[in-house]
Each structure stands twice: as C-alpha cells, then as structure tokens.
Amino acid sequence: MLGCGVVGTEVARVLTTDAEELGRRVGAPVELVGIAVRRIERTRDLDLDPNLFTTDAQALVARGDLDVVIEVIGGIEPARELILSALANGASVVTANKALLAEAGSELYAAAEAAERDLYYEAAVAGAIPIVRPLRESLAGDRVTRVLGIVNGTTNYILDAMTTTGASFDDALEDAQRLGYAEADPTADVEGFDAAAKAAILSGLAFHTSMTLNDVHCEGISNVTAADVRSAAEMGSVVKLLAICEADQERGTVSARVHPVMIPNTHPLASVRGAFNAVCIESEAAGQLMFYGQGAGGAPTASAVLGDVVTVARHRLNGVFGPKETSHADLTPIPIGEARTRYHVSLDVDDRPGVLAAVANAFANHGVSIKTVRQEGRGSDAQLVVVTHEASDADLAATVADIRSQDMVRGVSSVMRVEGVA
Amino acid sequence: MLGCGVVGTEVARVLTTDAEELGRRVGAPVELVGIAVRRIERTRDLDLDPNLFTTDAQALVARGDLDVVIEVIGGIEPARELILSALANGASVVTANKALLAEAGSELYAAAEAAERDLYYEAAVAGAIPIVRPLRESLAGDRVTRVLGIVNGTTNYILDAMTTTGASFDDALEDAQRLGYAEADPTADVEGFDAAAKAAILSGLAFHTSMTLNDVHCEGISNVTAADVRSAAEMGSVVKLLAICEADQERGTVSARVHPVMIPNTHPLASVRGAFNAVCIESEAAGQLMFYGQGAGGAPTASAVLGDVVTVARHRLNGVFGPKETSHADLTPIPIGEARTRYHVSLDVDDRPGVLAAVANAFANHGVSIKTVRQEGRGSDAQLVVVTHEASDADLAATVADIRSQDMVRGVSSVMRVEGVA
Secondary structure, eight states: OBOOSHHHHHHHHHHHHTHHHHHHHHTSOOOOOOEEOSOTTSOOSOOOOGGGEESOHHHHHTSSOOSEEEEOOOSSTTHHHHHHHHHHTTOEEEEOOHHHHHHHHHHHHHHHHHHTOOEEOGGGTTTTSOOHHIIIIITTTSOEEEEEEEOOHHHHHHHHHHHHHOOOHHHHHHHHHHTTSSOSSOHHHHTSHHHHHHHHHHHHHHHTOOOOGGGEEEOOSTTOOHHHHHHHHHTTEEEEEEEEEEEETTTTEEEEEEEEEEEETTSGGGGOOTTEEEEEEEETTTEEEEEEEEOSSHHHHHHHHHHHHHHHHHHHHHTOOOOOOOOTTOOEEOOGGGOEEEEEEEEEEOSSTTHHHHHHHHHHHTTOOEEEEEEESOGGGOEEEEEEOSEEHHHHHHHHHHHHTOTTEEEEEEEEEEOSOO | OBOOSHHHHHHHHHHHHTHHHHHHHHTSOOOOOOEEOSOTTSOOSOOOOGGGEESOHHHHHTSSOOSEEEEOOOSSTTHHHHHHHHHHTTOEEEEOOHHHHHHHHHHHHHHHHHHTOOEEOGGGTTTTSOOHHIIIIITTTSOEEEEEEEOOHHHHHHHHHHHHHOOOHHHHHHHHHHTTSSOSSOHHHHTSHHHHHHHHHHHHHHHTOOOOGGGEEEOOSTTOOHHHHHHHHHTTEEEEEEEEEEEETTTTEEEEEEEEEEEETTSGGGGOOTTEEEEEEEETTTEEEEEEEEOSSHHHHHHHHHHHHHHHHHHHHHTOOOOOOOOTTOOEEOOGGGOEEEEEEEEEEOOSTTHHHHHHHHHHHTTOOEEEEEEESOGGGOEEEEEEOSEEHHHHHHHHHHHHTOTTEEEEEEEEEEOSOO
C-alpha cells in the first residue's frame, strides 16, 4: 500500500483484522506486506507490525513479488510514477486517485494493458457508491445517454445548508469548515475541480471516449447566492452542483461540465441531503438509474478500495484480468458554448412599460426561446425572472451581454442553468 | 437464446441492430445464431431471419459451438434442464430467471463451476438496476449487514396508489390491472412470491450463504387496508412491501423475509414511487447505499441481460470466468418467529379506565417494550395505537393473541412491522 492517511488507515485495518474472511472471498490468503509513508514516526490508530512501514515507496513497488498495489497517496506525482512502476513490476493496481486518472488516465490504462495487469479505481468516483463497475460492466450492453451526478459532498453539504437555513454561501462554508465537511482551503471542492475530475472519469467510462480534466468545463458554487436558492425554491426547485456528462451520438460529441444548476424537487437528485453523493445514469434501454451513498470518508472509501482489491486478487489468482478501458467511440468533447440546456435568468429592471418587450426582443434576437417570464416586486424592486427553453450556452451568454447593455435593465442578478426538466 | 417474449424480443433487437457496437465492447464479433420458441408462427415485432427460430430448444443448446446461451423462458422446467445442458455443452449462461435461481440456484452454480463456465443473472433481481454485480464484486471487501428492497413493481404501484388516492387494495389492484401494471392473475406479485424469490437470491449473495425460497418468510399485501395506509401517514410513514435480508454474524444466522412494513417518509425507500424498484444495502464500511431504477419491462430487463452477455463474452474470449458463487459463510436461516423488528398495532377498545393498563400488561408479560401509545377517537370508536421497541415476531404474535382474548379489546384491527427507524 502506498500512503496511509484516512483511507489507507481503514484499508490497512480491514486487511489485517478481516484477512481471513477476505481470503475466503478471494480464494487465497491475503497479506499486507508493506506500507510506504512519508513519515514512519507519525502516530496511527493501527495495531500493525512497525516493520511493514517504509519511506522508500519506489523500492516497495519494485519488489517484484507483489500481486496488488493499493495507491492512496493522491495527487499526480509521485503517485503516477509509482503506479507505472508497480505495473511494470507485475502488480495489479487499485487506486482512489481521481486527480491522476483525470490527468493521465490514458497513459495508466495503456500501461496496465501492456503489462496485462488490472487498474481498478471504484473509489475514485463517489466513494463507496459502485459506479465505475456498473458503467464498465453492467451497462456494457446498453447505450448511456447522460450521467448527472452529485459527486462532491462538501458542496452538496453547503448548498443543502443554504437551502435549509437560508444562509449565505460564506456562512454555510464557515459552518461546513467548523463541522469538518469542508477543508481549511476549500478551493478544490467549492470551485468544482474535484467534481470536474470525476466528470472526466465518468464521461470517459460512459461514452467509451478518452477524456481529461481539460475537456471538462468547470464552475463552482462560490457565486451562488441566498437569492438564487430562494429563486429556486419559488420554482419548486433546489440548487445543486452537478457533474453533467452528455453524449450526442449523431454529432459524435460529448459535453462534460460541472456547474450549479436548479433541478426540480421531484427529480431523484433533489432529495440528496447533506454530504451524500448520488449519480443518475440515463440509458436507452435501462432508462433512469440512480446510485446513492456516502461519497467520501475513510471507511466508505476503503470499502470501494477493498472491493477492487478482492476482484483484482481473484483475477491474479486465475491469471486473468478485467475489462480493458475502451475509447473506441472517440467522441469529440465540445466547449461549454455548444452545450445546450435551459436557463433561469433574474434581471433588475425599471418598472415601466416596454421593459418586457425589450428583454423579450434580446432573447429572440439570439434565437433563445422563452418558456416563462414573471415580474416580481414593483418600483425600484422590480425584477423579471425568465426561464428559457433549451438553448446553447453561447447564445444565452450573448443574450445576457445584450440585456446588460439595455437602459431599462439595471442589472442581471443571476443566471443559472436548469436541469432535470422533462 | 431460449424464449422470445417481452424481454427476449428486446434482447434480440439489440443483438441484431447494435451488433457492431456490442462487438467493439466485447472485442470480437457478436452473432445471434438461434432462438428457441414454443410457437414459431407467432407474430413478433422483430426483423429477423426466420431460419434463426427453432422449437427444438434441446438441440439448440446441444450444438456445441455456442459461447453464450441466454435463458429468458422463465419458470422451473424446461429452463433448468436447458441451462444444465447448455453448461455441459460448453456455453456460459445468462438468465433472468429468479424463480429458478431461488429454487435450484446451488445446483446451477455448481454445474457452472464444474463446467468452468459463467452463470450470470443480473436481470433476475430488480431488472435494470445493477445489484447482483455490486453485491458480488463491489462489496466483496466489505461486510453487508442488511439489504432492504422494493423489488416488485406491481405491489409498489398498488401501495403507492393507495397512499396517494386513499383507495382500497381491491380498487388499486383493479386500476393496476387496467393500466398493465398487474397481471390478470396477480397472485405471484401481490402475495409476495416474486419478491420472495428475489429475497432468496439477494440474501444468498449478500451473506455468502446458500438460500432457497423455502428459507424466506413471505406475506403479501392483499390484507393491507386503506386504514393501515392512513395510520402510516399519521406516523409520518408509508406502507411498502419490502424484501428484508439481515445477517447476525455473532449468532451465525440470517433472516430473509417479505412483508408489508411501515417506513418513515425520511427513509430513501419511502420516496420510491409507482412501479420503480430500489434496493438499500447497509454494510459495515460503506454505510448505506441505495440503487434505484426500473425493475421490470422489456427494455430495462434486456439492458441487464446484455450487460451480462458482454461480460460473459469477454470472459469466453479470454478463456476465463467470473467470480464463483460463495456459500462459505453458511449462515443458518431463522424462522420468522425469531426475526426482530418493531411493530405498529391498532386495537379497537372500550373507552373506559383500565384498558390501557390491561393492554400494557399484555405487552409487558411477553417482554415486548412499548415505545408510544396513543388513543384515537372516543366511545365506541376508541382505538389504541401502540408502537413497540424491537421485539421478536413470536413474542409480538403471543402478545397480540393475548390481547385479542381480553374483554375490553373489541378487536385487533391491524398489526404491521415498522422498518427503517434508527
């Protein structure tokens, strides 16, 4: 095992205390033979032989007698080099490293295939929730059309708190930090980078296409206001940060993006509370599937890692390996401007005749069709709330720029995408 | 393929129209070479070479050149003999046949292992929802403690209609039959037999134990009344038919049962509407997971069948096979009397002093601890509604028998188990 943090500690605990049962499931004894860490002297809540620990990760993976290497260091280097070395030295690899897979997945999958070893990574997306295996295997005879996921617990916790209490983003973030749901530096979570890495992995799996973090458009939740959350509630919706992966088989394109959306309360993802994760998969034959559970934390992530360890160990025992990565569909990632969805736009306007016509004209000029408009407030509080039919992101952006320049519009207070509407 | 009904037709359609894509996913061409049916002349919504059809199923499975046999006939015979023959003749088998697996699973798994072929059956439980693979593989490094499932769409549709409209069971069933959600003879669904077969399969997988239909206690929903549904609503709960599989590792026992329960509205299973299915898995490390989707219908079931076909075909191509069935834990199924849960009991009582004491005494005498009691109505409409703490089913049954014999109790109008309460 490489790394022994929160997840690694749980993995090591089960590998030692439950080795007998794991061995029965694999069909051969399971033994943890080494753990590479940065600092051996760190106190760990584990009753392990101290001789298992080493600071020389490279020597550990190069032993040559390892069946499975578990990588739970995280980050790009040295994780990448160590995984490549483990594969080259004949071990299969189980990793929870979403950032690495989203950056260098193709290189690692190719190395695993060349080495005739497994590279498994169920824990990299949505923690304990089985999602990689269902996409890779259960749905292998179907065509996935869309994946919508709440794949970051921190942002879901913050948005849920804003929905429940009416708090501002800053206050909800502070609470989340105090309660341990957000890190001291919350950037990777609240700016959507963590979710974007998972969107790259999910879209690659779902659509048999090689995807990297660069192919994923990413917006976080730091600009979501209490007013946005209230607006959503007035529409019978909630604000969620979603990873969205959509394929258009006819055009041969895929759109992968992470941004806040309004989704109706009746959508299965709307009721995902707190730090829980959930992923909806829509496919041609199976229809809508949803997978729900704990997306992070030591024990849940360890469950996913150990499920992979058992599978990979069974393969080693039988001299075989699991399904290879497939990128045969080779769809083209499209920029956010070409993505199509619906929009909820709030405008501060002058409360006088002609304002609605002017605004409606701006939408029409850019080919964006309006579904509903309502005016809220009067006089200096007057607001127009516009919900559109499906339009391209570029057309919507041009519309908003146009509206901003109009005399009667004092400001565009919120633009949010709307998902999950039939 | 054996059988060409609703599911078979969808499987055949995808196998022919999407053969190229399936072949890319498998890594070799996929060809449908024969379909055994009872009546060749039946009209089918399929554009297939008529020469593919045969009435001689036995000759088809004995060809000797088949890689995969898909069994979608259903029922015990001839499905059982045909599957055994297919395995003996060198084919792997994909089946959707829950009744057969719940009756003769051990025999079939042993035959598959002896033949070094796969026996896959994702479609047998909860249709399109991946549940067999997650239990068999994703959670192979964890310890499942409990499985709660809505695994029969017909009964969920009927109970949901009763909840939404206040209808009686008979009226809701009639509506379900008219709309095609229930069959003309609804016995297998409404009496819980279909769900019980799935409970046998789920508990076997979850707890590494050989389970048959005889090990599953089964009660249907035909005795659920509009009053039960109203009582549940008053408690902030809904009535659902659940398959419940629980292991007690210390005692070495497993309880598998199907019966109506009240579950709180806050439980993820409470919001499963209409004919949808959902399965909650609770495990030591992963915590609570839920899987949700369409549990029946041609296309969704075909999706699960074809996912298995791709997996099994990949295995054939690589000369390997998937994880074997495990029954090493060999837990002992317990009768319903030993199962422990909470209960909701409604009594018609005389509205006079002493009645509560008498009822409370009856519970106490059988060691059943009361959580709440409330009186509803006055005079001749007086009712006592008792909710208990956890107790054994046998103790609860003895308590109820005792109460029935009391002078002040005019009748026991409802006894229902309560699940999903922390």
